[in-house]
Amino acid sequence: xxxxxxxxxxxxxxxxxxxxxxxxxxxxxxxxxxxxxxxxxxxxxxxxxxxxxxxxxxxxxxxxxxxxxxxxxxxxxxxxxxxxxxxxxxxxxxxxxxxxxxxxxxxxxxxxxxxxxxxxxxxxxxxxxxxxxxxxxxxxxxxxxxxxxxxxxxxxxxxxxxxxxxxxxxxxxxxxxxxxxxxxxxxxxxxxxxxxxxxxxxxxxxxxxxxx
Numbered sequence: 001x002x003x004x005x006x007x008x009x010x011x012x013x014x015x016x017x018x019x020x021x022x023x024x025x026x027x028x029x030x031x032x033x034x035x036x037x038x039x040x041x042x043x044x045x046x047x048x049x050x051x052x053x054x055x056x057x058x059x060x061x062x063x064x065x066x067x068x069x070x071x072x073x074x075x076x077x078x079x080x081x082x083x084x085x086x087x088x089x090x091x092x093x094x095x096x097x098x099x100x101x102x103x104x105x106x107x108x109x110x111x112x113x114x115x116x117x118x119x120x121x122x123x124x125x126x127x128x129x130x131x132x133x134x135x136x137x138x139x140x141x142x143x144x145x146x147x148x149x150x151x152x153x154x155x156x157x158x159x160x161x162x163x164x165x166x167x168x169x170x171x172x173x174x175x176x177x178x179x180x181x182x183x184x185x186x187x188x189x190x191x192x193x194x195x196x197x198x199x200x201x202x203x204x205x206x207x208x209x210x211x212x
Contacts, residue, residue, distance in 0.1 A: 003130040003155055005197070006123065007041040008095075009034055009050045010108055010135030010142050012086050015072040015079035017136075022072040024137045024164050028083060033162040034134055035087045036190055042089050044197065047126060049119070050088055051108035051135075051145070054080060054096035061104050073098070095119050106144035109152060120152050130155040132193075134162030139176040146180045156180075157196065161189040 012034065014020050017027040041048060053073035061067040073080040082088060096112055098105020105111075111119050123131075131149050133156060135142055142163050149156040158180055165173025181187065188196055 004126075004128045005041075005130040005132060006047045006049060006126075006128045007037060008108060008131050008133045008135075008145065009038075009048070009086070009088070010133060010145055011051055011053055011073075011137075012083050012135050013052055013073055013079065014081050014083060015053075017083055020072070020079055021070050024166055027136050027164050028085075030135060030162045030164055031083050031085050033159075033190065035085075037132070037134065037159060037162060037193070038087055038089065040190075040193070040197075041132070047128065048089060048092045049095055049108075050082065050086075050092050051095040051097060051111055051119075051141070052080065052082065053098045053105050053141075055098045055105065056101055058101055059098065060102050061098060067104075093122070106141050107148040108141070108145040109148040123154065129153075130157065132157045132159055132188075134159030136164060137173075138163040138165035139168075139172040140166060143176040143180060146185050147183055150184050156185045157193075158185050158187050159189070159193070160187045 012030060015022050016024050038048060054075050055061060055073055057074050058065060061069055062071045063069060093113060095108050097108060097110055109119055113122060131154050133142060133146055146156050146158060165176065167173050
């Protein structure tokens with residue numbers, strides 16, 4: 001059965017990159033790799049989504065309010081912006097998560113579009129059933145997005161060369177990859193993705209007039 005694919009880029013925001021308030025080691029190293037995936041998927045007319053943490057200033061997610069993390073990705077602040085070298089095409093659909101005080105915002109599948117449409121509902125409305133996922137961070141938002149995507153019934157493929165881990169405990173990233181694979185996710189890299197893409201349908205009517 002042919003599948004209709006989408007590319008999901010998870011949380012490549014300045015606060016998660018070196019110099020940010022919750023920096024992932026080498027987090028910005030995913031940017032050039034993701035740009036190559038973006039170009040590849042765009043040329044095939046594949047829909048592209050980019051999720052972002054979009055927390056209110058008083059989020060319970062933050063340590064100062066009893067949560068686990070330093071303040072990061074507060075709505076309409078510089079740290080919440082996508083990395084400036086990430087070449088998101090015009091027409092990329094932004095998925096915002098962690099929008100309310102009590103929302104942890106780990107999974108992009110719990111996010112909303114700008115007009116308030118739940119992400120899984122939009123995917124189904126567009127007739128999409130496979131997600132290719134990369135971004136930050138492997139052991140948190142990437143993992144939770146992949147696992148929830150699988151639970152929602154989507155086929156999910158991890159872009160293994162386009163993720164980086166927080167690794168609060170050494171090996172967390174590798175364990176997260178093992179968990180995703182055990183749950184049913186497949187893994188690809190730029191060297192192996194083309195063969196899999198040939199089995200995904202993506203008709204011309206899905207091609208947007210996008211530009212980087």
